[in-house]
Amino acid sequence: MILTADKISRSFLRGSREFCAVKEADITLEGGKLTVLRGRSGSGKTTLLNILAGLQPPSSGRVLADYGVPKPENAPEPGTGQRTEFVTDLYSMDDRTLSRFRNDHYGIVPQGQSAVATLTVFENILLPGTIYGQDNSVRERAHELMERMGITDLKGSFPKELSGGEMRRMAIARALIRDPKVLFADEPTSDLDDDNRDTLFRILRQIADEGKAVFVVTHERSASEYSDDMYLMDAGVLRKVEPGQEPARGQ
Amino acid sequence: MRIFRKLPILNLCRRPVRSAMLLCIAALLSFTVFGGAVMVSGLRRGMASLEDRLGADILVVPEEAARKNDLESIVLQGSTGYFYMDDSKLDEIAAVDGVGQSTSQIFLASLAASCCSAKVQLMGFDPATDFTVLPWIRKSYTEDLKEMEIVVGSDITSDEGDTLTFYDTDCTVAAKLTRTGTNYDRCVFAGADTIRVLTASSVGKKLNQFKEIDPNHVVSCVLVNVNEGADIDQVASAINDSVDGVTAVRTTSMVSGIAANLSGISHLVRILIAGVFILAFIILMIAFTMLINERKREFAILRVFGVSRRSLAGSVWSEILLICLTGALAGSAAAALVTLPFSGALRSRLDMPMLSPGIGTILLYLLLAVLICAAAGTLSSFWNVSRVSRADISLALRQER
Numbered sequence: 043m044i045l046t047a048d049k050i051s052r053s054f055l056r057g058s059r060e061f062c063a064v065k066e067a068d069i070t071l072e073g074g075k076l077t078v079l080r081g082r083s084g085s086g087k088t089t090l091l092n093i094l095a096g097l098q099p100p101s102s103g104r105v106l107a108d109y110g111v112p113k114p115e116n117a118p119e120p121g122t123g124q125r126t127e128f129v130t131d132l133y134s135m136d137d138r139t140l141s142r143f144r145n146d147h148y149g150i151v152p153q154g155q156s157a158v159a160t161l162t163v164f165e166n167i168l169l170p171g172t173i174y175g176q177d178n179s180v181r182e183r184a185h186e187l188m189e190r191m192g193i194t195d196l197k198g199s200f201p202k203e204l205s206g207g208e209m210r211r212m213a214i215a216r217a218l219i220r221d222p223k224v225l226f227a228d229e230p231t232s233d234l235d236d237d238n239r240d241t242l243f244r245i246l247r248q249i250a251d252e253g254k255a256v257f258v259v260t261h262e263r264s265a266s267e268y269s270d271d272m273y274l275m276d277a278g279v280l281r282k283v284e285p286g287q288e289p290a291r292g293q
Numbered sequence: 294m295r296i297f298r299k300l301p302i303l304n305l306c307r308r309p310v311r312s313a314m315l316l317c318i319a320a321l322l323s324f325t326v327f328g329g330a331v332m333v334s335g336l337r338r339g340m341a342s343l344e345d346r347l348g349a350d351i352l353v354v355p356e357e358a359a360r361k362n363d364l365e366s367i368v369l370q371g372s373t374g375y376f377y378m379d380d381s382k383l384d385e386i387a388a389v390d391g392v393g394q395s396t397s398q399i400f401l402a403s404l405a406a407s408c409c410s411a412k413v414q415l416m417g418f419d420p421a422t423d424f425t426v427l428p429w430i431r432k433s434y435t436e437d438l439k440e441m442e443i444v445v446g447s448d449i450t451s452d453e454g455d456t457l458t459f460y461d462t463d464c465t466v467a468a469k470l471t472r473t474g475t476n477y478d479r480c481v482f483a484g485a486d487t488i489r490v491l492t493a494s495s496v497g498k499k500l501n502q503f504k505e506i507d508p509n510h511v512v513s514c515v516l517v518n519v520n521e522g523a524d525i526d527q528v529a530s531a532i533n534d535s536v537d538g539v540t541a542v543r544t545t546s547m548v549s550g551i552a553a554n555l556s557g558i559s560h561l562v563r564i565l566i567a568g569v570f571i572l573a574f575i576i577l578m579i580a581f582t583m584l585i586n587e588r589k590r591e592f593a594i595l596r597v598f599g600v601s602r603r604s605l606a607g608s609v610w611s612e613i614l615l616i617c618l619t620g621a622l623a624g625s626a627a628a629a630l631v632t633l634p635f636s637g638a639l640r641s642r643l644d645m646p647m648l649s650p651g652i653g654t655i656l657l658y659l660l661l662a663v664l665i666c667a668a669a670g671t672l673s674s675f676w677n678v679s680r681v682s683r684a685d686i687s688l689a690l691r692q693e694r
């Protein structure tokens with residue numbers, strides 16, 4: 043799947059003045075690529091991620107999801123080879139369809155603590171897989187993901203018993219449970235130590251190598267080691283950084 | 294099992310303190326509704342049963358027994374006082390102008406001593422002239438009472454065919470009466486011949502103090518119905534004027550007094566129910582508002598995973614309904630445990646006849662209490678649920694994490 047943001051802006055009312063958190067941003071996320079977005083706190087990174095992730099409509103602009111293959115309901119007439127409706131505008135969907143779309147195609151790791159406190163690690167990981175389907179279909183996969191994230195021993199633990207790194211790895215396992223096309227992670231390494239941070243970026247890199255589009259918002263400069271595409275956000279303005287053009291600190 | 298479907302019940306089980314507090318509020322609500330309904334209906338039924346039995350227009354007792362409270366409890370509670378007069382008064386009363394039917398009753402006390410099976414109140418009536426007790430006994434027992442046969446109230450532990458001993462004299466239980474919710478339930482009833490035998494044996498035991506009255510001619514009270522067209526008040530004062538040493542009172546005046554009292558109490562109970570309902574409703578509303586505010590981020594996270602507005606609302610509803618229904622059942626059960634076994638204590642506390650409703654009525658009230666509680670929960674959180682399902686996900690995610 044290719045996800046394209048087409049001149050998206052988002053403004054909020056601050057008192058009586060309008061304040062623009064994201065200004066006409068264009069960005070493309072592709073399968074197999076790890077895209078990193080960096081920027082100061084308050085520069086609009088989360089807002090952009092939320093818009094891409096179908097959680098917050100933009101004030102203007104569109105977010106287009108290109109499935110790459112015809113959607114089944116729009117399958118081409120046999121023989122004509124003509125494909126219709128490749129592309130869906132996220133915010134033209136109603137709530138039910140968009141919710142289902144998030145569940146089907148997206149894995150999202152929100153900023154901060156995002157575990158459901160009354161569910162165990164295993165149940166948390168299963169949860170997105172049980173909203174529209176049965177547990178059984180995802181149990182096997184949940185075990186594999188726990189194995190991969192190194193949290194198998196924590197299967198029956200509750201989130202409050204977990205460390206920050208374990209919590210993030212649980213959140214990633216949970217985001218991957220439905221085998222999504224796109225993985226969003228909002229500051230997944232904040233409050234983690236160096237080792238945990240490197241582990242996490244290696245995992246995200248692997249996920250991208252497996253063919254998923256990965257979009258990571260982060261503060262970490264070292265993220266560039268792992269990324270295919272790098273964007274910078276400054277006061278709502280998004281800029282693509284070409285390789286080797288990483289601005290020096292303080293610039 | 295789908296974790297998402299199980300979420301409401303898991304939330305309840307794994308947050309025991311929070312759940313217990315909410316359950317308590319819901320239980321309080323249904324406790325009041327159910328307990329109040331049972332109480333009002335118990336009073337109603339007690340009153341109805343009392344009116345059924347209250348055939349007499351006028352009650353005549355010896356002067357010394359005429360303190361108002363005693364009279365009321367004789368008429369309304371079926372209490373038996375131990376006061377006596379000579380049965381010649383019966384003839385004097387019968388001779389008063391306007392007196393139609395008249396009959397006498399005698400009250401005796403038995404002891405918990407070896408001579409008696411149990412400490413009960415004995416009431417003798419005259420089957421030849423009786424018009425108050427007999428119609429009621431007839432509901433349980435249609436044959437004539439033979440000598441040394443007795444009828445027992447529903448609280449007496451003996452059954453038909455058992456033998457009870459009073460003052461070393463054996464009596465056979467011929468029938469057991471249905472419940473009245475009054476002291477009659479703890480009485481033993483005997484016909485005129487039997488009670489004379491018992492009176493004589495009690496004198497032999499030096500038990501009942503008849504003073505100078507001949508034990509064979511002793512009575513405790515006389516019940517009077519006036520002739521068609523006669524004025525009850527006039528007849529009562531005529532008896533007071535012309536018969537020495539007795540007091541005649543109009544029973545219906547007491548009944549209407551107690552009826553007013555009763556409707557006052559029912560009214561009070563209703564106001565109480567309404568008050569507690571409103572209070573519990575407000576508390577529920579505040580509690581659910583706090584609960585939902587505290588969990589805004591959790592709900593937003595569910596939305597992130599792809600839960601639609603509708604199914605999020607459904608999930609929150611289920612949790613609230615689960616609390617309300619469980620609480621309602623617990624509260625109603627507690628109310629049933631309190632009101633039903635202790636209706637006797639409650640009755641003597643209130644000094645009112647009280648008869649517990651039948652099982653059908655109780656089940657109906659239970660259903661009602663549960664429904665009202667569910668409705669209160671639903672209504673009190675209606676706004677909250679719609680608010681949470683409509684909430685801006687990105688904004689809710691910004692809440693403290």
Ligand SMILES: Nc1ncnc2c1ncn2[C@@H]1O[C@H](COP(=O)(O)OP(=O)(O)O)[C@@H](O)[C@H]1O
Pocket residue numbers: 054055063081082083084085086087088089090687688
């Ligand atoms: N729902 C909102 N209402 C008002 N202002 C908002 C809202 N969401 C974000 N903002 C503002 O937009 C700016 C960008 O926020 P955000 O996207 O969270 O930045 P970042 O993730 O880069 O720290 C901030 O100044 C924030 O206060």
Ligand SMILES: [Mg+2]
Pocket residue numbers: 087088089153228
């Ligand atoms: Mg942010």
